[in-house]
Amino acid sequence: MLDKKQMTHLKQLEAESIHILREVAAEFSNPVMMYSVGKDSSVMLHLAMKAFAPGKPPFPMLHVDTLWKFREMIEFRDQRAKELGFDLVVHSNPKGVEMNISPFEHGSKVHTDVMKTEALKQALNAGGYDAVIGGARRDEEKSRAKERIFSFRDRHHRWDPKNQRPELWNIYNTRINKGESVRVFPISNWTELDVWQYIYLEGIPIPSLYFAKEREVVEYEGTKIMVDDERMPEALRKTAKKEMVRFRTLGCYPLTGAINSTASTLPEIIKEMLLSTSSEREGRLIDKDQEGAMEMKKIEGYF
Amino acid sequence: MSVESKIATDIESYLKEHENKDMLRFLTCGSVDDGKSTLIGRLLYDSKMIFEDQLAAAESESKKYGTTGEKIDMALLVDGLQSEREQGITIDVAYRFFATDRRKYIIADTPGHEQYTRNMVTGASTADVAIILIDARKGILTQTRRHSFIVNLLGIEHVIVAINKMDLVNFSEDTFNEIKSTYTALADELGIKHTYYIPLSALDGDNVVDKSEKTPWYDGKPLLELLDTIDIQHSTFNIQHSLRFPVQYVNRPNLDFRGFCGTIAAGSVKVGDEITILPSGKTTRVKSIINAGDITEKNREGTTEEACAPMAVTLTTEDEVDISRGDMIVHTKALPRVSNSLKVMLVWMDETPMEPGTVYDIKRATTVVNGQFERINYKVDVNTYERQTVYKLGLNDIASCKMVLTQPIAADAYKENRLTGSFIVIDRITNNTVGAGMIVGVSRREEDVQKRTTREYTDAERALNQYIRDNFPEWECKKC
Numbered sequence: 001m002l003d004k005k006q007m008t009h010l011k012q013l014e015a016e017s018i019h020i021l022r023e024v025a026a027e028f029s030n031p032v033m034m035y036s037v038g039k040d041s042s043v044m045l046h047l048a049m050k051a052f053a054p055g056k057p058p059f060p061m062l063h064v065d066t067l068w069k070f071r072e073m074i075e076f077r078d079q080r081a082k083e084l085g086f087d088l089v090v091h092s093n094p095k096g097v098e099m100n101i102s103p104f105e106h107g108s109k110v111h112t113d114v115m116k117t118e119a120l121k122q123a124l125n126a127g128g129y130d131a132v133i134g135g136a137r138r139d140e141e142k143s144r145a146k147e148r149i150f151s152f153r154d155r156h157h158r159w160d161p162k163n164q165r166p167e168l169w170n171i172y173n174t175r176i177n178k179g180e181s182v183r184v185f186p187i188s189n190w191t192e193l194d195v196w197q198y199i200y201l202e203g204i205p206i207p208s209l210y211f212a213k214e215r216e217v218v219e220y221e222g223t224k225i226m227v228d229d230e231r232m233p234e235a236l237r238k239t240a241k242k243e244m245v246r247f248r249t250l251g252c253y254p255l256t257g258a259i260n261s262t263a264s265t266l267p268e269i270i271k272e273m274l275l276s277t278s279s280e281r282e283g284r285l286i287d288k289d290q291e292g293a294m295e296m297k298k299i300e301g302y303f
Numbered sequence: 304m305s306v307e308s309k310i311a312t313d314i315e316s317y318l319k320e321h322e323n324k325d326m327l328r329f330l331t332c333g334s335v336d337d338g339k340s341t342l343i344g345r346l347l348y349d350s351k352m353i354f355e356d357q358l359a360a361a362e363s364e365s366k367k368y369g370t371t372g373e374k375i376d377m378a379l380l381v382d383g384l385q386s387e388r389e390q391g392i393t394i395d396v397a398y399r400f401f402a403t404d405r406r407k408y409i410i411a412d413t414p415g416h417e418q419y420t421r422n423m424v425t426g427a428s429t430a431d432v433a434i435i436l437i438d439a440r441k442g443i444l445t446q447t448r449r450h451s452f453i454v455n456l457l458g459i460e461h462v463i464v465a466i467n468k469m470d471l472v473n474f475s476e477d478t479f480n481e482i483k484s485t486y487t488a489l490a491d492e493l494g495i496k497h498t499y500y501i502p503l504s505a506l507d508g509d510n511v512v513d514k515s516e517k518t519p520w521y522d523g524k525p526l527l528e529l530l531d532t533i534d535i536q537h538s539t540f541n542i543q544h545s546l547r548f549p550v551q552y553v554n555r556p557n558l559d560f561r562g563f564c565g566t567i568a569a570g571s572v573k574v575g576d577e578i579t580i581l582p583s584g585k586t587t588r589v590k591s592i593i594n595a596g597d598i599t600e601k602n603r604e605g606t607t608e609e610a611c612a613p614m615a616v617t618l619t620t621e622d623e624v625d626i627s628r629g630d631m632i633v634h635t636k637a638l639p640r641v642s643n644s645l646k647v648m649l650v651w652m653d654e655t656p657m658e659p660g661t662v663y664d665i666k667r668a669t670t671v672v673n674g675q676f677e678r679i680n681y682k683v684d685v686n687t688y689e690r691q692t693v694y695k696l697g698l699n700d701i702a703s704c705k706m707v708l709t710q711p712i713a714a715d716a717y718k719e720n721r722l723t724g725s726f727i728v729i730d731r732i733t734n735n736t737v738g739a740g741m742i743v744g745v746s747r748r749e750e751d752v753q754k755r756t757t758r759e760y761t762d763a764e765r766a767l768n769q770y771i772r773d774n775f776p777e778w779e780c781k782k783c
Contacts, residue, residue: 053603173736267318271310
């Protein structure tokens with residue numbers, strides 16, 4: 001006889017996420033899944049591969065390439081697409097490319113606005129997607145704690161935090177008019193620890209940037225960043241030192257802080273995380289701009 | 304050995320233990336004045352879910368908006384949106400997370416004021432346990448009655464009555480007992496199954512994680528230990544119940560495979576079981592079961608012999624029967640009662656009132672059908688529990704209604720099955736979720752008959768009826 005006790009918290013979270021992914025596939029005509037190559041995206045991809053087995057996910061993966069991602073992320077992305085055989089859509093903002101937008105020259109705000117927020121809007125408009133699946137979690141940031149799993153966006157991709165649809169039980173309202181869309185967050189209820197534990201248990205491949213290694217880093221705006229290519233200003237590159245570091249989140253290399261660490265296996269990473277005293281987002285320069293920054297970015301159309 | 308030293312010395316065995324954690328979802332009911340956010344902040348802080356940078360942010364914000372003087376305002380750790388922080392109130396439902404060695408917790412943090420009843424209903428819909436906060440100085444208030452009613456309405460069987468701010472009444476045992484006995488009467492009136500009482504001070508952490516020395520007369524557990532050990536019968540996923548499998552998605556990756564995906568809402572299913580598809584009534588047998596959770600990158604076709612709620616699975620059938628999204632698969636030997644006329648409890652969540660006769664889309668599990676609320680039996684005053692006669696429902700109104708659908712569905716009572724006994728109401732023009740409902744049972748035929756016989760028709764209505772019966776026999780119109 002089967003027993004409910006066999007369903008551990010991770011198995012319950014997994015089942016909930018799969019339910020959400022299938023609901024999207026069943027109710028929307030043109031869904032897409034955001035694929036950022038990070039650990040949360042890896043989990044999402046893994047869940048999507050499970051949900052539709054023995055078939056493949058009936059939607060493509062969309063990567064908004066800011067052209068400043070770690071080189072390894074791009075290699076990893078293309079390799080996974082080949083191994084698993086999913087459809088991959090890559091978009092970069094052509095205007096930004098033309099203007100040669102650089103986080104070093106234009107700063108994090110302009111870079112993020114043009115190459116991330118604007119690029120995302122372009123990709124979504126071009127694809128005409130009615131549902132966009134993302135890997136955001138409610139434990140990441142305070143404004144996310146209040147966001148729905150199926151989060152309505154108007155035709156300008158804007159989120160209205162004060163006017164969200166009530167969301168009860170596991171029944172999701174998927175109704176939209178033409179031009180509107182829904183952002184869907186299947187791992188809303190997972191914590192950072194859940195994500196790591198699941199990666200460990202299921203043996204999900206993730207980029208090696210998460211593991212500690214000797215890497216060339218420089219001090220930049222109060223954080224350590226990695227020397228990933230020649231585009232880093234030479235004056236800065238000259239200050240590079242080799243250090244044992246790893247990354248807790250992955251994004252644009254000039255905007256992603258490295259931490260000193262010797263954790264080179266998953267259990268060691270989890271151990272470090274459990275004993276650490278700063279939250280995951282601290283490594284992201286983007287949130288520091290102002291208090292309530294993420295809430296503002298979401299209202300503007302950022303994830 | 305402390306948790307930290309265990310993590311530091313033997314992470315692998317720590318992980319092994321934590322793979323087998325259970326999950327518990329609970330709801331906190333109360334207002335800022337009762338110290339709700341402070342209590343949540345305290346739980347997160349003491350279970351190490353608050354990091355130093357977040358604490359530093361709260362510290363700087365405490366100076367700006369804080370209400371606790373020199374101490375860090377725990378409430379600022381949890382109050383999310385900027386507008387709310389400025390106003391110092393919790394408007395929307397926020398979800399928080401923490402874990403102990405035994406359980407992972409999801410807290411639905413909901414506002415307590417009457418104008419946010421719909422938010423509380425939303426938070427309660429997924430909770431197994433409710434914590435009702437009472438200010439020891441004030442005792443049971445109107446809001447306590449309202450919160451208790453909603454908690455019970457949404458089928459939460461375990462209620463923890465947290466009598467907070469005990470520090471302000473000198474940890475008086477008499478005060479505690481007085482509130483306890485008053486609440487016991489209230490719980491009996493409502494029929495709440497399990498109640499637990501704890502004297503607390505969220506501000507100072509008394510009886511939150513550790514037993515307080517200031518309440519030697521209290522022989523129960525501190526809050527966190529109670530949460531860790533409370534025995535949940537998992538009302539949300541009832542595996543003792545008969546099988547309910549709402550078909551969510553038809554998976555046809557190639558010509559050789561046709562599987563029916565969904566989350567088992569109740570009961571369990573085995574290969575070979577004889578099943579009936581509702582509403583068509585066609586029968587077949589289960590040929591194979593794929594548990595999505597068991598699928599790996601290397602083995603994408605793994606099957607299992609048996610699966611139960613709340614697993615996300617894919618079933619294939621022996622025969623090629625027509626099955627689509629919105630159908631319900633049940634065991635042929637345990638068919639549910641099917642009806643299109645249901646007695647429901649409805650919570651109205653929209654500014655535009657609900658008027659009987661308006662057609663809405665009703666989404667129950669994966670089924671979407673047209674329906675209307677033909678009659679409001681009565682509205683309940685959530686503070687006094689009085690029944691009132693009304694002709695329409697406004698925002699936050701809770702009422703017993705007769706719901707009539709254009710297609711019959713399995714009529715599972717919410718009390719027995721939360722996932723197939725619940726539904727949302729969608730406005731067909733604005734697309735908003737305007738209501739949420741719980742099935743009480745099949746609407747009694749006698750009531751309908753009585754209604755029909757008591758109606759007086761005018762001559763014009765009788766003539767119209769005659770005309771329809773004469774000219775449109777295919778409508779099968781009855782004589783009035």
